[in-house]
Amino acid sequence: MKYFYLACSILFSVITQAQQIKVLNSKTNEPLFGVAIYNVDKTKSVVTNFRGEANISEFTNTEIIYFKHLSHLLKRVQKTDIKFNKVFLVANTQGLDEIVISASKFEQNKRDIPQKIISSNAEDVTLNNPQTSADLLEQTGHVFVQKSQYGGGSPMIRGFSTNRLLITVDGVRMNNAIFRSGNLQNVISIDPFSIQNTEVTLGAGSVIYGSDAIGGVMSFYTQKPQFSHNNKLHLKANAITRYTSASHEKTGHFDINLGLNKWAFVTNISYNDFDDLKMGSHGPNAYLRNEYVVTTPNGDEIVSNSNPLIQRYSGYNQLNLMQKIKFQPKSNLSFDLGLFYTKTSSYSRYDRLIRYRDDLLRSAEWNYGPQKWFMSNLQITKLSSSSNLYDKIKATLAYQNFQESRLDRDYQSVERNINEEAVDAVSFNLDLEKTLGPKLELFYGGEYVFNQVKSTGKTEFIDTNTYQNALSRYPNGATWQSAAVYSSIKYKPQPHFVFQSGLRYNYVASKASFVESNVFLNLPFSKAHNDSDALTGTAGISWAPNPIIQWKLNASSAFRAPNIDDVGKVFDSEPGSVVVPNNNLKPEYAYGGELGVVLNFNNTVVLDLNTYYTYLNNALVRRDYQLNGETEIIYNGELSNVQAMQNASKAWIYGFEVGGKINFTNKLKLTAQYNVVGGTEVNDGIEVPVRHASPSFGNAHFTWRDNKFTLDAFTNFSDSFSYLQLAPSEQEKDYIYAVDANGNPYSPSWYTLNLRTQYQVTPAARVTASLENITDQRYKTYSSGIAAAGRNFIIALQYSL
Numbered sequence: 001m002k003y004f005y006l007a008c009s010i011l012f013s014v015i016t017q018a019q020q021i022k023v024l025n026s027k028t029n030e031p032l033f034g035v036a037i038y039n040v041d042k043t044k045s046v047v048t049n050f051r052g053e054a055n056i057s058e059f060t061n062t063e064i065i066y067f068k069h070l071s072h073l074l075k076r077v078q079k080t081d082i083k084f085n086k087v088f089l090v091a092n093t094q095g096l097d098e099i100v101i102s103a104s105k106f107e108q109n110k111r112d113i114p115q116k117i118i119s120s121n122a123e124d125v126t127l128n129n130p131q132t133s134a135d136l137l138e139q140t141g142h143v144f145v146q147k148s149q150y151g152g153g154s155p156m157i158r159g160f161s162t163n164r165l166l167i168t169v170d171g172v173r174m175n176n177a178i179f180r181s182g183n184l185q186n187v188i189s190i191d192p193f194s195i196q197n198t199e200v201t202l203g204a205g206s207v208i209y210g211s212d213a214i215g216g217v218m219s220f221y222t223q224k225p226q227f228s229h230n231n232k233l234h235l236k237a238n239a240i241t242r243y244t245s246a247s248h249e250k251t252g253h254f255d256i257n258l259g260l261n262k263w264a265f266v267t268n269i270s271y272n273d274f275d276d277l278k279m280g281s282h283g284p285n286a287y288l289r290n291e292y293v294v295t296t297p298n299g300d301e302i303v304s305n306s307n308p309l310i311q312r313y314s315g316y317n318q319l320n321l322m323q324k325i326k327f328q329p330k331s332n333l334s335f336d337l338g339l340f341y342t343k344t345s346s347y348s349r350y351d352r353l354i355r356y357r358d359d360l361l362r363s364a365e366w367n368y369g370p371q372k373w374f375m376s377n378l379q380i381t382k383l384s385s386s387s388n389l390y391d392k393i394k395a396t397l398a399y400q401n402f403q404e405s406r407l408d409r410d411y412q413s414v415e416r417n418i419n420e421e422a423v424d425a426v427s428f429n430l431d432l433e434k435t436l437g438p439k440l441e442l443f444y445g446g447e448y449v450f451n452q453v454k455s456t457g458k459t460e461f462i463d464t465n466t467y468q469n470a471l472s473r474y475p476n477g478a479t480w481q482s483a484a485v486y487s488s489i490k491y492k493p494q495p496h497f498v499f500q501s502g503l504r505y506n507y508v509a510s511k512a513s514f515v516e517s518n519v520f521l522n523l524p525f526s527k528a529h530n531d532s533d534a535l536t537g538t539a540g541i542s543w544a545p546n547p548i549i550q551w552k553l554n555a556s557s558a559f560r561a562p563n564i565d566d567v568g569k570v571f572d573s574e575p576g577s578v579v580v581p582n583n584n585l586k587p588e589y590a591y592g593g594e595l596g597v598v599l600n601f602n603n604t605v606v607l608d609l610n611t612y613y614t615y616l617n618n619a620l621v622r623r624d625y626q627l628n629g630e631t632e633i634i635y636n637g638e639l640s641n642v643q644a645m646q647n648a649s650k651a652w653i654y655g656f657e658v659g660g661k662i663n664f665t666n667k668l669k670l671t672a673q674y675n676v677v678g679g680t681e682v683n684d685g686i687e688v689p690v691r692h693a694s695p696s697f698g699n700a701h702f703t704w705r706d707n708k709f710t711l712d713a714f715t716n717f718s719d720s721f722s723y724l725q726l727a728p729s730e731q732e733k734d735y736i737y738a739v740d741a742n743g744n745p746y747s748p749s750w751y752t753l754n755l756r757t758q759y760q761v762t763p764a765a766r767v768t769a770s771l772e773n774i775t776d777q778r779y780k781t782y783s784s785g786i787a788a789a790g791r792n793f794i795i796a797l798q799y800s801l
Contacts, residue, residue: 019057022229023048023067026088030226035089036068050331050383051229070099070109086229102199102219104208104443104488105171105431106392112490112498114540114554116596116610116657118142118200122223125192127710127758129242129768129796131249131272133190136198137218141673142657143200144694144718146183148785149350150247150277150314151368154183158202158612159653159679160215161692164560166205168219170338172377172398175212176423177451177480177510177564181620181645183783186402187218189342189373191320193240193253194222194268202657203594203612204558206536207502210447210484214558214590214616222338225264225326226257234259235801242796246789247315248275251796262329268322275315278307280790283778284738284748287787292353293364293411300364300412309778311786316347332384338377344370351785352408355735361411369405369420390432400425406473409462416460419473425451443502444487451480453564471520475528475568475581478512482561488538501539508532508561512568514581521570521580524628528583530567534559552596552610561587566620566645578635580627582644588618608659616651619681622729623648651690653679667704674698683728691727694782695719695747708760720749721782736785750779764801770794 023035031052038045039059048054059065059079067075072089098110100117110117118140130136134153138145144156157165162184167174169190179186198220205213228234235258242251255268279287288308293300305312320342327335352366377398385391402423409416431445455474458467488502512528514521540554562585570580592614599607624631625644632639655677662670675697679690701714723731723744730737730745737745756770776791 019055021054021056021082021085021087023052023054023069023087023089024229025072026090030224031229032069032072032089034069035072036066038066038068039063040066051227100199101171101221102168102201102205102208102217104433104490105394105429105445106433106443108490111544111550112492112500112542114498114500114542114552115205116202116552116594118202119197121197122195125195126766126798127712127756127768129756129770129794130192131244131251131274132188133192133195133198133220134185134187136192136195137187137200139699140200141659141699142202142675143218144675144677144697144781146781146783147788148183148185149348149368150274150311150786151188151316151318151344151347151371152183152185152786153188154185155187155218156692156694157200157216157218158655159614159677159690159693163212163563163565164214164692166209166213166217168209168217169340169375170220170222170377170379171394171396171429172375172400173209173427173449174400176400176402176425177453177478178402178421178423178474178569179212179563180565180569181622185368185371186373188318188344189371190220191268191270191322191342193255193270194320194322195220196223197221202610203554204536204538204556204590204592204614206506206534206558207486207488207504207538207556210449210482210504210506211508211534211559211561211563211587214560214588215614222322222340223255223257223266223268223324224336225266225324226259227264227326227328228259228261231261234264237801238798239800240796240798242794244789244792244794246792247277249273262327264326264328266322266324268320268324270320271317273317277311277314277786278790279309279311279787280773280776280778281309282776283750283787286738287778287780289354291361293361295364302361302411309790311350313348313353314350314786316345318342318344332382334381336377336379336381338375338379340373340375340377342371342373344368344372346370346407349406349785351733351736354785364409364411364413365416366408367406369407370403372401372403374401375399390434392433394429394431396427396429396431398425398427400427414461414463416462417457417470418460419455419457421473422454423451424454425449439491439493441490441492442487443490444485446485447482448484449480449482451564453478453480469519471517471570473569474564475512475514476516478510478564478568480508480510480564482506482508496544498542499540500542501537503535503537506534506536506559506561508534508587510562510564510567512564512581512583514568517568517570517581522628523581525583528567528581530562530583530585532561532587534561534587534589548600550598550600552598553594555593556591558590558592559587560620562620562645569645576638576640577643578633578640579622579643579645580625582625582646585620585645586618586647588616588620588647590614590616604663606661608657610657612655612657614651614653616653616681618647619649619651620645620647621649621681621683622646649682651679651681653677653690653693667706669703670701671703672698672700681727689725689727691729691783695721695725695749710756710758712756714754714756715751716754717751718749718781721747730783733783736780736783747782748779750777750781752777752779764799766798766800768794768796768798 035048137143146154163179201217205217237256240253253270292312323339325337355362405420455472457470457472484506486504491499538556544550568581594612596610659673679693680687697718734745752773758768772792
């Protein structure tokens with residue numbers, strides 16, 4: 001009899017276990033929390049927990065069970081058809097029901113957000129094959145990217161760029177105290193192979209992110225370690241190799257995930273090697289690289305380029321490392337540690353290598369030294385709390401170290417100028433969410449950021465191999481710190497109407513000593529102490545009166561506080577000009593609004609229209625200045641016009657965006673995006689074009705995909721800028737532009753035709769191949785120093801375990 005009871009006990013255990021299922025994402029295998037599971041008349045229902053688990057014992061074997069989740073497609077399956085106690089849901093790709101994080105630091109339905117947010121995921125990265133994260137942003141069709149050199153990419157969003165845009169990685173602010181108003185290349189430090197998803201917020205984001213988030217926020221979220229959903233080790237690995245013909249790129253990537261029940265680890269390694277980039281055959285002759293400087297034992301010589309399409313000295317290489325560890329002792333408590341390290345080789349600032357002076361190339365060398373970035377990021381998240389103060393809480397502590405340098409030497413000069421900079425950045429964020437009722441949610445938190453700048457300058461005499469101290473680019477030891485509190489509410493009185501509003505108070509302080517600088521530069525002060533505070537807000541609605549139309553209206557203010565680059569930098573902005581420190585600066589403020597409408601005709605035809613307007617007041621701009629009563633000083637051996645950053649301007653920026661999608665069938669679709677940007681700013685009492693308002697640009701894609709094969713035929717394009725449409729600072733850079741019939745610089749229009757394919761050879765092997773710029777156009781994106789790739793064949797092989 002005891003054996004009978006034992007057998008019954010074992011059978012009951014097996015049956016009970018069989019009723020316990022896991023609901024997972026079909027692509028990532030991640031467990032899905034909050035999946036509603038119910039029968040046809042909804043008399044029976046359960047919801048998955050934080051591990052994606054649910055018990056379905058109350059359902060009979062013949063019942064049809066429905067699985068519904070906000071960000072995934074509805075699935076129906078008979079209970080007996082559930083295999084291995086797992087159910088896989090397909091992510092919803094229509095866009096309106098996507099889940100986004102950047103709007104509040106916690107997951108929200110994208111449909112509820114009044115602002116426009118552009119998302120891309122790991123699948124997009126795999127298909128698009130971007131060389132850098134800057135290229136990934138450009139491929140969205142909403143971000144214009146400028147490149148001063150091949151190892152670069154400075155995003156422009158809605159007429160703003162550089163330190164008026166914010167970059168975050170896993171929720172951590174990447175902008176630091178020396179982010180400049182000139183073109184920035186820091187986004188290339190983020191490895192596109194490590195990205196799980198990217199969210200680009202178009203427009204102001206100061207309430208959540210503080211200073212710099214005037215024109216937009218680029219939020220990168222990297223791969224998450226995946227746990228085992230049984231008692232076995234969860235092992236997942238990917239190896240990728242890629243080659244491109246235009247630069248003979250050779251890239252290798254490897255990542256591996258090791259998952260246990262409570263511990264999970266993911267390791268990511270990537271290496272890129274780029275040779276000199278080849279431009280296209282058909283386009284302006286002004287872009288050709290006809291000659292370049294070589295250094296021989298006898299000195300510098302200018303030699304003819306055997307192939308003017310090859311942009312000599314543009315190649316570089318890059319190493320990216322990432323290690324993430326996740327510990328989840330409870331279903332509602334997790335600890336995440338992320339370690340990141342990126343290092344580039346030295347690479348030329350290509351636009352400086354093509355400048356001429358007296359019919360001779362001006363520079364023998366102009367290099368950025370290795371750009372290094374390290375980040376350690378510890379995040380503690382607690383969900384489903386019973387506290388009266390919060391339901392969810394997230395604490396993030398991060399340390400970052402940035403290193404960069406500049407080395408330049410004039411043609412036939414024995415003096416090499418060397419500037420080296422490093423920034424140590426510590427940040428702490430506390431973000432909380434509280435449901436105050438069935439219709440009201442509160443998000444709030446605080447942030448503290450501290451930056452310290454190290455900067456040195458020296459001159460190397462290459463003939464004697466000796467050094468002497470020189471003026472540093474920034475005041476050595478300068479500090480910048482920010483403290484803030486914020487709150488926002490989300491009011492949803494009905495499923496189709498959402499109101500969101502928020503406020504942020506920010507205090508920013510910077511200190512700098514110019515004692516070391518004044519050995520070389522006689523400033524009328526020896527230190528600077530800049531304090532500023534800002535109160536910013538936002539308010540917006542999302543309203544969908546019927547299934548076809550959705551309106552979005554948002555108004556916001558944003559600010560950028562002066563940083564060390566504004567207050568204390570000394571550098572040559574252009575030939576014959578030098579920028580000196582100015583300690584009398586205030587924050588610049590932006591006030592703007594946007595209106596958007598989405599027309600969705602049964603998910604067959606979708607139109608997305610947006611218009612926006614931004615007024616920038618007290619704009620920090622570079623203007624002529626006096627130093628000790630002098631308007632010109634000798635700098636690096638050259639008589640130079642004195643300039644400084646000043647609150648000397650205001651700007652008006654406006655634009656219109658139209659996007660569309662047509663789903664001809666389940667396999668064939670057309671998508672297109674077109675962006676019109678305009679704006680003016682005040683320069684000496686005259687309105688002139690804004691520097692970072694790009695020409696109108698966009699793309700269009702015909703995509704066909706089935707289970708194993710994807711084909712994407714697409715075009716990218718940009719309108720032209722005439723000489724009069726260029727900002728004054730751009731008109732002075734005639735060396736990077738084409739020449740019009742009057743001999744003036746201008747930016748021509750351009751287009752590319754491209755074809756991309758992807759084929760799943762086996763469940764483990766995938767091939768992606770592209771032929772870009774098929775017609776071999778020679779072009780430069782607006783304000784870029786380097787020409788884009790000509791006809792370019794790209795092939796990537798991926799093998800997964």
